[in-house]
Amino acid sequence: MAAQSIRSARRAEAARDRARRRDLILGGGRGPRIAAMSALAALAALWLAPMVWALITSFKTEGDAVALPPALVPESGFTLEQYRGLFAAGNIQMWMFNSLVIAVLVTLFTIAVAAPAAFAMSRMDFRGRTALTAFTVAAIVVPPQLLIVPLFRQMVWLDLVDTHPAVILPQLVAPVIVFVLKRFFDAVPRELDEAARMDGASYGRLFVSVIMPLSRPILAAASIFVFITAWNNYLWPFIVTTDPALMTLPVGVPNILDSYGTFYASQLAASMVAAAPMVIVFMLFQRQIVDSVATTGLGGR
């Protein structure tokens, strides 16, 4: 009960904040408010329409999908036929599983590599610290897509082509994440370190028991950013996997294009299945996703 009233009080406060902001930005008059609302609605409709149309079509028969003129409600009614066919074929579940495993491993390893390095660059004294930080910043500018040719040769040489390690390993290079974490650690007050060091804590202890717990929000934001990037990564997984059993969702789904010919309804059903996990992630973590883009995107400033 108490929790509930706190929550409703918070909600009321947020609503008041929004109303005050609205009055401050738009003024008290109705004109600007109506204009802004109409513009928002028009933009949102334009942006949602392609997805909504694809979603509707994915529930049609192939005949209704290409009917002229296009109808919102198909002649022979809505059907789950396309989805049934898709899951019966079995590939899409496999690709989703691959995507999930790869994205989770990339996220865990990327943070595991980046966080201690960022901590050392932020907190420890060693020769070459400035040079290492400069190298990290410079690496942000190098487009990973440019390394595909030598990276592929490297994977051939290591005999890793068509394996998941080959998909995962090059994606662990994420200098933006190191840089963003370092900037966050830099802002943690030094007095905390000194107090911990006085108590005899080692740097390892300081990192694990002081810095990491304080950095939970930024770690969550960075993880989500890495996860989305890894989940949607196309070019590198596409180059390094040819075995359909090892493909990720973005690489596998376009293959349906070939094997199904031009059956639009089933293609769109496949594209909806491919989109579903990210839509769910967004619904669950809207706040953190917004923060992750805000913090990692501005990391280059």
Next chain:
Amino acid sequence: MSAPAGAPARPRAEGGPPPGLPGAVRRLWRRSADSPAPFLLPFLLVYTLFLVWPLLSGLWMSFTDIALNGAGGAFVGAENYAEALGDPLVWRTLGNTVLFTLLTTVPLVVIALAMAVLVQTGLPGQWLWRLSFFLPFLLPVATVVLVWNFLYVEDFGLLNQALGLFGAEGLGWLTDESTAMWSVVLTTVWWTVGFNFLLYLAALQSIPGHLYEAAALDGAGAWARLRHVTLPQLRGTTAVVLLLQVLASLKVFDQIYLLTGGGPGEATRSLLLYIYDVGFTGYRFGYGAAVSYLFLALVLGVAALQLWISARRKG
């Protein structure tokens, strides 16, 4: 916690060396506890193997005639670079890439800014606006391409049907050389505007409210507040968004490869697509690497230019 009298000045590190070890081992243990090596080792290993090494080996490859299967590899000097500079396809695809970058950057900044400013006004429906504008950015490229392919179909696609309602003739969205690039741009803007939108939204939320209060006291209307408070406060963010957008647009590959494959003709083929074709379809790794390094020079040039401009503005 005061140390008992007579205790050593430096308290024994928690989790320090267990007693009973030889002195040398204990000293090594203690020193290693303060060493950055364990923190940096994974980073150095991963970045050396998957960033530095490919950068260097790619540079070496660009001076050889190595093929996809590893055949060849003889040193050919600057031959690849000379060939690339005289290759009409390098110039054509570079032109396409620059055109794509120009055509996408303007709407991706302007529309994102408009979306963020409108959402920031605090009108009802926040959740829906954010979802509508940002959701496409979360979609895998496969979904984006399949959805837009369906909209672009000439006879029954929604876009040509809509044009028909206005009595306009249908377009060959992806099949006509003069419209294909515009179609790729349209899809890209729809797909990626959400990222810039969020960057702007975050920046807007950090504009202090008292600036608006002061403007209101001065009698500034909604429009004047936008022009004299909001937009000037966003200048720094716009610089960042522009830089990120130009760098991202120059790297375009996925949606073009899947939507048009670079066609019709060479109308939409980007430089990265050409590098992929040369290396993986044409089997000429060395040449592909050389074109890659010319591209890297271009990207570094753009980044340096941007840094120089922003440094000058500050100074």
